[in-house]
Amino acid sequence: MADEELFEAWLDEELDLDAAWNGLAPGPSVDEVMARISTTPSWFLDDAVDIVALAGDVLDTSGGQFIAAARRVAATAKPVARQGAGVVLWLVASQELAGPLSAALREDRFDRALLTLSLRLAAVVEPQRWVEEAERREEAARTFLLWNGQLPAREDERNARALLSRLDSAARAEALERARRDREHRSEIRRRLEDARAREAASRYSPE
Numbered sequence: 001m002a003d004e005e006l007f008e009a010w011l012d013e014e015l016d017l018d019a020a021w022n023g024l025a026p027g028p029s030v031d032e033v034m035a036r037i038s039t040t041p042s043w044f045l046d047d048a049v050d051i052v053a054l055a056g057d058v059l060d061t062s063g064g065q066f067i068a069a070a071r072r073v074a075a076t077a078k079p080v081a082r083q084g085a086g087v088v089l090w091l092v093a094s095q096e097l098a099g100p101l102s103a104a105l106r107e108d109r110f111d112r113a114l115l116t117l118s119l120r121l122a123a124v125v126e127p128q129r130w131v132e133e134a135e136r137r138e139e140a141a142r143t144f145l146l147w148n149g150q151l152p153a154r155e156d157e158r159n160a161r162a163l164l165s166r167l168d169s170a171a172r173a174e175a176l177e178r179a180r181r182d183r184e185h186r187s188e189i190r191r192r193l194e195d196a197r198a199r200e201a202a203s204r205y206s207p208e
Helices: 004-013 030-038 051-059 064-075 079-097 107-121 127-132 134-147 157-167 169-205
Strands: none
Touching (some): 004 079, 030 079, 051 064, 051 079, 064 079, 064 107, 079 127, 079 134, 107 134
16 A cells, blocks of 8 residues: 555655656666665665765765755655665665666766655555565666666667556556545535535525
8 A cells, every 4th residue: 555645745746757758868777776776785774874864975965956855755754765765875875885887877867766766666665675575676676767867778768668667566556646636636626516506505595
């Protein structure tokens, strides 16, 4: 079941999934990113770690948007969101700590990747499962690459879209959340119309 508060926070970011596919740069392979996720140190997932401070350490003072995104994730006070950020922070930091990937990660999209994994994917799949389960790890890796503005190595956009769509549990949950919002909106409109009709009827038949 999706964490509705995190989904609300994600929707408030107004990041466009279709637009994320535009202008993708060549990236590392999905297998490489999956391997890095599987080696996420446990302390990156520890609730006691300050992700804002950690984001500052990872990118020094050059990652203003990245650190701002970490602050918004921290503001949710959700452990799974914090853990999702921890995985992204490890992917960024691991380029120096564990060696470079076959293609460097784009720094200009780190903030989007951080928000998407922390608010969108972590809302439906606990980040610990990204580390432990191959299919969920692939979903996290593909989601990270997309929102980091990179096409997986040896894949074209059509294949990448199809493979992510097959795995995208967040998209399914998001569609349900949007449908719920629309249903509540329609119900509210109907309620207001009924109240207006009732007031009109009451004024029409009330004695002067």
